[in-house]
Amino acid sequence: MSKNYVIGFPRIGEKRELKKVLESFWSGEVDFGEVKYVANELKKRHWAYQKSAKVDYISSNDFSYYDNMLDTTILLGAIPKRFENLEDEELYFAMARGNKEAVAMEMTKWFNTNYHYIVPEISKETKFKLNSKKVISEYKEAKDFAVKTKINLVGPITYLGLSKSVDNSDTFLHINSVVEQYCKLLEELSLFDEEIVVQFDEPLFVKDLDSKILSLIKPVYDKLSKVSSNIKVVVATYFEHSNEATKILVNTPIWAIALDFVYGSKNFEVLEEIESSNKVLIAGVIDGRNVWKSNISKKVELLDEIAKKVSKSKILVSTSCSLLHVPFTLEYETALDSDIKSWLSFAKEKLLELKLVSKLFFNEELSLEDKSQLKRNQEDNESRKNSTKIHNKKVQDELSKLKTNERKDKFEDRIKAQREFFKYEDLATTTIGSFPQTQEIRKNRRDYKNSLISKEQYELQIKEYIDDCIAFQESIGLDVLVHGEPERNDMVEYFGELLDGFAFTKNAWVQSYGSRCVKPPLIFGDVTRENPMTVEWIKYAQSRTKKIVKGMLTGPVTILNWSFVRDDKPRNEVARQIALAIANEVDDLQNAGIKMIQVDEAAFKEGYPLRNENISKYEKWAVENFRLSVSKAKIDTQIHTHMCYSEFNDIIKTIEAMDADVISIETARSGNELLKIFKKVGYKQEVGPGVYDIHSPRVPSIDEMVEQIEALLEVLPKQQLWINPDCGLKTRKWPEVKQSLENMVKAVNIVRNKK
Structure with missing residues (x-):
């Protein structure tokens, strides 16, 4: 039985290998073949880390040379006219960084994180044409490496909702064209395995959406879920609750929905609808955005509360969002104060937390190593709570006596x-x-x-x-x-x-x-x-x-x-x-x-x-x-x-x-x-x-x-x-x-x- 799930994984490399090779490529020191070599090695390493941590659902297509929204623009063929004479990596990086002839595409923050994405440019005249090369090649790479992955895609509603209209037209006029390209992609993917899980990231669903956008959810996911019987569609939301969208999604043929229970506690309000719809719930309880060590016992308690509303057999334990937003590993932090280090957990460490939480939640037998990790987790959380390093009476007194605020x-x-x-x-x-x-x-x-x-x-x-x-x-x-x-x-x-x-x-x-x-x-x-x-x-x-x-x-x-x-x-x-x-x-x-x-x-x-x-x-x-x-x-x-x-x-x-x-x-x-x-x-x-x-x-x-x-x-x-x-x-x-x-x-x- 599959028990746990990772929304996405960091791609820059544990020692910023991708950054270094990209900058060497841009400065003309290496060719793009070297960039591809480094990228392929990183992907293998990242899949191996997750496999060794017993992650059941590992992603492909969460890797990117620059940005996943930019990758999606390439996937859908929505290339702005000023770049149409370019190809391959020259096209890709010109869109991200500009060149002598053309300014780069706009960049802005990814919701309320410090990550930035390249903003798609859409007009009435935009024509979409599928370019599935990256998605399929990465899935095949993982298979060749003996890892069967789920495939991460930016959802069509989030993609158009975050796009910039360059002629003041409604970007959602293109929803059918975009969904058509995704359907073609799913048809291609359906030929590769008896069963393929495709995760559509729809973080837009956690915002306050008007009725027009909400009305798109059911027809879009009805259509995507019916492309092929061997495609299992996941809709992933994160950073907040997505109750309005969830109430609609439970009435579509999707297989599962991922909800964030770290930053979206109101997601509890729709658990009964999920249970009655017989959907799989991917419960995001391991914090993908902050670095503090999980309190394992409290995470299990949180899951137990969720399981009062949703059958345990229909729950997968997950990270709250992609681990892109946290550092890679604590392994190299040899100079960090030992107490502070004991309170921390980065991406690789969170994989082990995920494994331990899911084992406890599903009542699996713990190994001696698991028991040792659980004991250490309890001690570290208690140590942080009671540490004298975190309180300073001087600043507390100064603020309490402050007279001028402006x-x-x-x-x-x-x-x-x-x-x-x-x-x-x-x-x-x-x-x-x-x-x-x-x-x-x-x-x-x-x-x-x-x-x-x-x-x-x-x-x-x-x-x-x-x-x-x-x-x-x-x-x-x-x-x-x-x-x-x-x-x-x-x-x-x-x-x-x-x-x-x-x-x-x-x-x-x-x-x-x-x-x-x-x-x-x-x-x-x-x-x-x-x-x-x-x-x-x-x-x-x-x-x-x-x-x-x-x-x-x-x-x-x-x-x-x-x-x-x-x-x-x-x-x-x-x-x-x-x-x-x-x-x-x-x-x-x-x-x-x-x-x-x-x-x-x-x-x-x-x-x-x-x-x-x-x-x-x-x-x-x-x-x-x-x-x-x-x-x-x-x-x-x-x-x-x-x-x-x-x-x-x-x-x-x-x-x-x-x-x-x-x-x-x-x-x-x-x-x-x-x-x-x-x-x-x-x-x-x-x-x-x-x-x-x-x-x-x-x-x-x-x-x-x-x-x-x-x-x-x-x-x-x-x-x-x-x-x-x-x-x-x-x-x-x-x-x-x-x-x-x-x-x-x-x-x-x-x-x-x-x-």
Whole structure:
């Protein structure tokens, strides 16, 4: 009897092997054959790990060279016209990253995670044509490796629901065409085995759906489930409850439905419908999004509660979502505090938790090793609960006595004082903060961390980088400069390393997009700041120029959303502790003469609940904590913030409530459409829309940026606009950065001279 199920598995490799070979391919060091070789080895290894952990349902087609939504666009043949003359890997990576002739497709966050997907582009004219090569070849690869897999596919409703209409037509007009391609695929697959399980990922079902989308569910899954008698269709939902969709799905011929019982406790409300429909329930109880060790006994208790409503024989024990969202393994964390390490579980470790939970739930006999693991699990959970490392009375007392939660001056008064103090021009030019992280600067940090060089040697190289960075910015005529952040490994990790309550790993990388990986900090205890974190480096940069240098900080909500957060305290309370630390840093910076300070909230939107009923509560505490973080800023201290990948229409009032003096936003792949909402609501604060896309190596021309700036001026007046790239420049190479920024400044000067 099959007992357990994994929604999906990480693909970047336990030592980021895929990232490294992709970047070698993009730089021309290896050919695509090497990329395929590494990818095939990784897939075999990942299947082997799951097989050895006794996983009954292992995925194929959860692997991707870049992104599964992009893979689905290729699968369905929905290629935007600007890429139609390309083929194979050239086509694939041009769509993801752009090339000299064409801009990349838009990228945005995957629901409320830190993963990004490539947004499909759909118009009335889009024609769909099946390209099943990847799906079938990967299934065959697994079979050749003696692993019979289920096949993961992005569901048709989620695919079209997350697509971008490039002509304002309804993307769901194509639902029949898309389903037709999936039916053809299922027909092809049905020839390969007596029985094949196909998992359609439909995370869109956990959002508040209108009746039109809900009305598509039954006809779509009636049709897909009837293609072939040997195809067993699974619909997988995750990150929240999907009650409205589940009530419809139980009346279709699908075989099973996967529900998330970690982040969607309301899924309990539809268990009786699942039981009466005789569907298999794939119960997601092992957390696929956080890193804390499961309490095995409590997971079994949760399953026992589920089994009161659904027959145990119809339950498969599962991860709550794909394990893509957690690091690969704890095996390489030799330097991590032993207590903290004992509280953690990454992807490989979660496979063992899954095995143990399913054995206990189904009353299987435990081996001696199983019994030892269970005993250790109980001890580790008890150790964490009672540890003195997680509590700090000092910060608790400071927050309880706090009197000022926000700035006392109104924006109209602040901006007048700031304009008089800084005297910057309209269409002021700046960057978002980071400059390219060269191999030399990474090596310098690494060597210092490993005690291979002295503090003096380390600081000398950092200062040389800052000197060069400041000199370059001055040479091209940028108005507001930054120090380039050469001392920072990551915009969250850097601050976490200087705060108490954070722990860090050596190899706990998680894929963000493509080859981009992040290593989120672990917030295990109360957060406090003992000393200034940025003041000395920003002061040094300011000493090298007479121009304005911005101080660069990461905001409390982003630090929270880009970390693995303790699950024993409410998230808003953790954010409040971080906000207090940032507020003290703002105060130290302004007292050191740094009067323009950017507090990045790149991940503000990322933390939004998926259900409307929970949004107002999140917005309230998120805004309160941002305002607390800048509450000590004086009237002539200008507070900037930056937001990534956000559709602002639904949160513009929240952005206003944050009350930053200047907000920079990512709009380069979206034209000026996102900006129009700022005009519509009468937004008063200053805005820096990104005028070029930094996620592509492509260098935009001067004329292109002139056109972009003039488009922005059609929406907002020049007095309100700043001109900048759409995000930090850390991941780019110096030659393209220099040319792009030089073109940007020249474009601004052309526009200024026209007015």
